[in-house]
Amino acid sequence: xxxxxxxxxxxxxxxxxxxxxxxxxxxxxxxxxxxxxxxxxxxxxxxxxxxxxxxxxxxxxxxxxxxxxxxxxxxxxxxxxxxxxxxxxxxxxxxxxxxxxxxxxxxxxxxxxxxxxxxxxxxxx
Amino acid sequence: xxxxxxxxxxxxxxxxxxxxxxxxxxxxxxxxxxxxxxxxxxxxxxxxxxxxxxxxxxxxxxxxxxxxxxxxxxxxxxxxxxxxxxxxxxxxxxxxxxxxxxxxxxxxx
Numbered sequence: 001x002x003x004x005x006x007x008x009x010x011x012x013x014x015x016x017x018x019x020x021x022x023x024x025x026x027x028x029x030x031x032x033x034x035x036x037x038x039x040x041x042x043x044x045x046x047x048x049x050x051x052x053x054x055x056x057x058x059x060x061x062x063x064x065x066x067x068x069x070x071x072x073x074x075x076x077x078x079x080x081x082x083x084x085x086x087x088x089x090x091x092x093x094x095x096x097x098x099x100x101x102x103x104x105x106x107x108x109x110x111x112x113x114x115x116x117x118x119x120x121x122x123x124x125x
Numbered sequence: 126x127x128x129x130x131x132x133x134x135x136x137x138x139x140x141x142x143x144x145x146x147x148x149x150x151x152x153x154x155x156x157x158x159x160x161x162x163x164x165x166x167x168x169x170x171x172x173x174x175x176x177x178x179x180x181x182x183x184x185x186x187x188x189x190x191x192x193x194x195x196x197x198x199x200x201x202x203x204x205x206x207x208x209x210x211x212x213x214x215x216x217x218x219x220x221x222x223x224x225x226x227x228x229x230x231x232x233x234x
Contacts, residue, residue: 028145029208038223040223047127047212047225047226047227048162048170048212048225049225050222050223050224050225052207062221062222064222065220065222067222098166098169098170100170103137108157108216109216110158110160110175110176111158111159111160111172111175111214111215111223112162112170112172112214113160113172113175113180113208114172115162115170115171115172117169118168118169
């Protein structure tokens with residue numbers, strides 16, 4: 001079955017960077033596929049917030065305006081893994097970060113159909 | 126403030142039918158498929174509906190629909206395990222990004 005497995009919890013100091021990985025299995029990750037990886041975060045007690053998406057097949061990525069300049073999304077197709085790196089961490093970046101699979105085979109990308117288990121990131125002195 | 130508007134809470138008894146709504150505009154809900162996500166005790170989200178399509182493994186008591194710029198998720202025959210937070214999400218053309226609702230807490234009485 002389709003599965004996304006994320007890396008473990010992180011604790012970082014303000015100003016540092018964090019990289020979260022998302023390993024995909026159960027479907028074709030990159031070659032001739034229409035699936036992209038969408039990154040979403042959820043701060044404590046808040047709703048989800050989109051960060052951006054990347055197409056492992058083409059490498060094309062789109063970052064949400066709020067995170068442009070701070071977020072870097074990459075993939076390693078040899079190990080079916082996507083990465084999200086967020087730099088210049090602040091205390092309000094404390095959140096659970098999720099990856100999700102989206103089907104972009106149609107006229108537009110559909111909502112996430114499969115989620116990773118989440119990676120808690122705590123930013124604290 | 127969320128781009129999509131959801132009820133803060135909805136409650137029902139076991140076996141009852143409840144409907145959650147997700148209101149947007151022509152740039153988002155009115156033009157694109159809406160996803161519904163179930164989140165139990167702040168755990169990982171689980172997709173329970175995309176448009177009116179039921180993902181594999183989701184009970185058929187869940188159904189989705191849309192009328193104009195408002196999408197709905199109906200749970201027919203509410204079960205104790207359905208108690209959770211439910212979020213809606215879709216693409217927004219004007220923002221060039223996915224947007225989410227503020228979430229609805231479903232309580233099973």
